[in-house]
Amino acid sequence: MIGKLYCLGVGPGDPELLTLKAVRILECVPCICVPKGKEEGSSLALSIVRKALNLDNKEIIEAYFPMRKTKAEFRGQKGQKGQKAEAEILHSKFRILNFWDETVENILSRLNNGMDVAFITIGDPAIYSTFFYLYDRLLELAPDLNIEIIPGVSSITAAASRAKMALALADERIAILPANYINSLEETLELFDTVVLMKVHNVFDSILKILDSKQLLDRAVYISRAGMNDERIFKNIRDVQKKDLNYFSMVVIKK
Amino acid sequence: MIGKLYCLGVGPGDPELLTLKAVRILECVPCICVPKGKEEGSSLALSIVRKALNLDNKEIIEAYFPMRKTKAEFRGQKGQKGQKAEAEILHSKFRILNFWDETVENILSRLNNGMDVAFITIGDPAIYSTFFYLYDRLLELAPDLNIEIIPGVSSITAAASRAKMALALADERIAILPANYINSLEETLELFDTVVLMKVHNVFDSILKILDSKQLLDRAVYISRAGMNDERIFKNIRDVQKKDLNYFSMVVIKK
Numbered sequence: 001m002i003g004k005l006y007c008l009g010v011g012p013g014d015p016e017l018l019t020l021k022a023v024r025i026l027e028c029v030p031c032i033c034v035p036k037g038k039e040e041g042s043s044l045a046l047s048i049v050r051k052a053l054n055l056d057n058k059e060i061i062e063a064y065f066p067m068r069k070t071k072a073e074f075r076g077q078k079g080q081k082g083q084k085a086e087a088e089i090l091h092s093k094f095r096i097l098n099f100w101d102e103t104v105e106n107i108l109s110r111l112n113n114g115m116d117v118a119f120i121t122i123g124d125p126a127i128y129s130t131f132f133y134l135y136d137r138l139l140e141l142a143p144d145l146n147i148e149i150i151p152g153v154s155s156i157t158a159a160a161s162r163a164k165m166a167l168a169l170a171d172e173r174i175a176i177l178p179a180n181y182i183n184s185l186e187e188t189l190e191l192f193d194t195v196v197l198m199k200v201h202n203v204f205d206s207i208l209k210i211l212d213s214k215q216l217l218d219r220a221v222y223i224s225r226a227g228m229n230d231e232r233i234f235k236n237i238r239d240v241q242k243k244d245l246n247y248f249s250m251v252v253i254k255k
Numbered sequence: 256m257i258g259k260l261y262c263l264g265v266g267p268g269d270p271e272l273l274t275l276k277a278v279r280i281l282e283c284v285p286c287i288c289v290p291k292g293k294e295e296g297s298s299l300a301l302s303i304v305r306k307a308l309n310l311d312n313k314e315i316i317e318a319y320f321p322m323r324k325t326k327a328e329f330r331g332q333k334g335q336k337g338q339k340a341e342a343e344i345l346h347s348k349f350r351i352l353n354f355w356d357e358t359v360e361n362i363l364s365r366l367n368n369g370m371d372v373a374f375i376t377i378g379d380p381a382i383y384s385t386f387f388y389l390y391d392r393l394l395e396l397a398p399d400l401n402i403e404i405i406p407g408v409s410s411i412t413a414a415a416s417r418a419k420m421a422l423a424l425a426d427e428r429i430a431i432l433p434a435n436y437i438n439s440l441e442e443t444l445e446l447f448d449t450v451v452l453m454k455v456h457n458v459f460d461s462i463l464k465i466l467d468s469k470q471l472l473d474r475a476v477y478i479s480r481a482g483m484n485d486e487r488i489f490k491n492i493r494d495v496q497k498k499d500l501n502y503f504s505m506v507v508i509k510k
Contacts, residue, residue, distance in 0.1 A: 009412075011274070019408060020278065020307070021271035052275070124408075126415035126422040133424070149416040151482075153274060153379070153406045157264075160381035161404040167381040169388070171435055175447070177428040184446065191439065191446075192430070227406075 003111040005138070005145060007131050009124040009152020013044070013228035015051035017153045025118055025150065026053055031110050033061040033103065033119040035130055045120040059110075061117075063103035063134075104137050111142070124154040127176075128198070156196055159226035159250055163233050167194050167252070179203045179251075185210050195253045201245040208237065216253055224249040258366040260393070260400060262386050264379040264407020268299070268483035270306035272408045280373055280405065281308055286365050288316040288358065288374040290385055300375040314365075316372075318358035318389075359392050366397075379409040382431075383453070411451055414481035414505055418488050422449050422507070434458045434506075440465050450508045456500040463492065471508055479504040 006025050011017030026032065026049060034043040043062065049055065110117050121129040126149075138145055156176065160167050168174050172193035179200040181188075185207070188195055200207055200222075211217045222234040224246040234240050237251065261280050266272035281287065281304060289298040298317065304310065365372050376384040381404075393400055411431065415422050423429050427448035434455040436443075440462070443450055455462055455477075466472045477489040479501040489495050492506065 009408075009416075012406075014276070016276035016279065017274050017406065019266070019272050019274055021269070023275065024271065124412040124416075126412045126420065127429075128423055128425070129421070132421035135419075147419070149419055151267075151272065151408045151413045151416040153264075153408055154412055157379040157381045157409055158406045161264075161379075161406040164390075164402070164404055165381070166384070166387035168383050168431070170383070171433040173433070173436060174382075174431040175428065176423070176431070178426045180426055181428060188446070191443070 001114045002146060003113070003115045003117060005107065005111060005147045006116070006118040007125050007135070007147065007149045008118050008120050009129075009150060009154075010045050010048045010120050010122060011153040012123055012155035012158040012226050013048060013231075014158075015048050017158065017227060018048070018052050019150065019152065021150050022152065023052060026120075029058070029116045029118045031059040031061065031115050031117045033063055033107055033117055035119075035121065036062045036064045043120075045122045048122070049120055061103070061106050061110075063106070100134055100137050103134060104141060107138065108142055111145075121152075122155070123158075124152045125149050126151065127154050127156065128178075153227075155226050155248065156198075156250070159223040160252065162226050162231060163221050163223055163235070163252065165221065165252065165254060167196070167254075179207065182206050182210070186214065189214060189216065189253065189255070193255055197251040197253070199247060199249065200251050201247060201249050204240070204245055207251060211237070211253065216255065219255055220251055220253045222249065222251050226250075256369045257401060258369050258371045260362065260366060260402045261371065261373040262380050262390070262402065262404045263373050263375050264384075264405060264409075265300050265303045265375050265377060266408040267378055267410035267413040267481050268303060268486075269413075270303050272413065272482060273303070273307050274405065274407065276405050277407065278307060281375075284313070284371045284373045286314040286316065286370050286372045288318055288362055288372055290374075290376060291317045291319045298375075300377045303377070304375060316358070316361050316365075318361070355389055355392050358389060359396060362389075362393065363397055366400075376407075377410070378413075379407045380404050381406065382409050382411065383433075408482075410481050410503065411453075411505070414478040415507065417481050417486060418476050418478055418490070418507065420476065420507065420509060422451070422509075434462065437461050437465070441469065444469060444471065444508065444510070448510055452506045452508070454502060455504050455506050456502060459495070459500055462506060466492070466508065471510065474510055475506055475508045477504065477506050481505075 008022045034046040036043050125131050174194045175188050175192040176196045179197045182203050220237045222237045222240045224232045225248045263277045289301040291298050376386050380386050429449045430443050430447040431451045434452045437458050475492045477492045477495045479487045480503045
C-alpha cells in the first residue's frame with residue numbers, strides 16, 4: 001500500500017483557527033513535513049500545530065525552502081541590472097531545485113513505505129504557499145500520487161476579521177497583490193473596490209505617498225501578524241512607525 | 256452584564272472545515288442567529304453547523320436577508336432603465352432595512368439580557384457575507400457592542416484546494432470579482448495572473464466567449480458548490496452543461 005499525502009493549511013497563527021479536519025489528519029499521520037523559512041529561524045506552521053497537538057511520536061521532516069526572489073527584488077537589493085540579475089536568479093533557481101529534490105525524495109520514500117505524510121503550510125495552501133512548487137516536482141516523479149489538499153483560514157481574511165472590516169460586499173471587487181507591484185497600484189485602485197497589498201514592509205513609504213496623492217489614506221488599514229500573539233492593527237495608517245513594519249504585514253484599502 | 260456577539264465563518268460546506276474556535280464558541284453560546292437565504296429554502300450555514308454539533312438546547316434566530324440587487328441586475332431582469340431602476344432599488348433597500356431592524360432588535364435584546372449570541376455565516380465573514388450590513392446597523396444602535404469576528408475557510412480557497420491548484424505563487428496577483436463585471440473581464444485578465452469569477456451561472460456563455468477570444472479556455476477551471484456533498488469540478492470548462500450551473504459556482508482563470 002502506498003501512503004497518502006495531505007497538504008494542510010494550518011491557518012494564520014492562532015492554533016484555534018485550525019480546522020477539525022486538519023486536526024484529525026494531523027492526529028493520524030505518522031509523519032509531518034514542514035517548510036522552514038527565514039521567519040524566526042524555525043517553522044511557524046509547526047509552532048502553530050505544536051500548540052494544538054502533541055507531536056512526540058511523529059517524525060518531523062523539516063524542509064528548507066529558500067524563498068524565490070523576483071527580478072525586481074534582485075535588482076533592488078544589489079543594484080544589479082539586466083544580465084547579472086538574470087544570472088543570479090538562474091543560480092538561485094538551481095539551488096532551490098536541489099533543496100526541493102531532497103524534500104521530494106524524503107516524502108516519496110515515506111509514501112512508498114505505506115506511511116501517510118502531512119505537509120503543513122501557514123494560512124491556506126492556495127495563497128502564496130510554497131507547496132505548489134513542490135507539488136509540480138512530486139507529480140513529475142509520481143504521477144499517480146494520492147493527494148488531498150485541505151484549505152485553511154487565510155491570513156488575508158483573518159486580518160479583515162481582526163480589523164472588523166469586510167473585504168467585499170454584494171458585487172464589490174477585490175485585488176490581492178504583493179506590494180512590489182507598487183507601479184500598478186494607482187491603476188488597481190481605480191478598478192477595484194478593495195485592494196489588499198501583501199508584504200508591504202519594504203515599500204511602505206511609497207505606498208503612503210500613493211495613497212496620500214489619491215486621498216485614500218483614511219481608507220487604508222495596516223495589519224501585521226494577523227492572528228498571532230504579537231498582532232498589530234492600525235486603523236490610522238499614518239501612525240505606523242518603522243518598528244511596526246513586518247514581513248507578515250498587509251495594507252487593506254477599501255474605497 | 257451585557258452579552259458578547261460573535262460572527263463566525265463556518266466554512267464552505269464540509270462540517271470538518273469548521274475551526275476549533277468556531278466549534279468552541281458554538282458549544283458555549285445559548286443563541287445562534289442564522290441568515291436565511293433563497294438557497295434551498297433554509298440556512299446553509301445552519302445545516303453545516305448541525306452536522307458538527309447538537310443544537311437542541313440552543314435558541315435559533317432565523318434572519319431573512321433578501322439579497323440586495325445591484326442596478327445592473329435590476330436593469331437586466333426587468334429591462335428597466337434609469338429612474339425606474341433607481342426607484343426599485345430604493346424601494347428594495349427600504350424593505351431590506353426593515354428586515355434588518357427586526358434582526359438587530361432580536362440580537363440586541365438577547366445581548367442586553369446577558370446572553371452571548373453567535374451569528375453564523377457560510378465561508379468567511381469578510382468575503383461577500385451579509386453580516387457587515389447588519390454590523391453597521393448594530394453599531395448605530397449599540398456603539399459599545401462587544402463583538403468578535405472569527406474568520407473561516409472561504410469557498411474561494413476551498414475551491415482551489417479541491418481543484419488542486421494554487422491561486423497565487425511568489426509575486427502573482429489575484430483578482431476576485433462577481434461575474435456581472437463581465438465588461439471589465441478582458442482588462443482584468445490583462446492585469447492579473449489569476450482571476451476568480453464568482454456566481455458565474457447567469458453569464459456563463461459570455462464568459463466562455465471572452466475566454467475563447469483570449470485563448471484562455473484551457474486555463475480556466477469551473478467549480479460549483481466547493482466542499483459540499485454535490486461539489487462539481489470541471490478542469491475542462493468546455494464540458495460544463497447548463498444543468499451543472501449553480502448559484503455557488505466560480506470560474507478560476509490562471510494564465
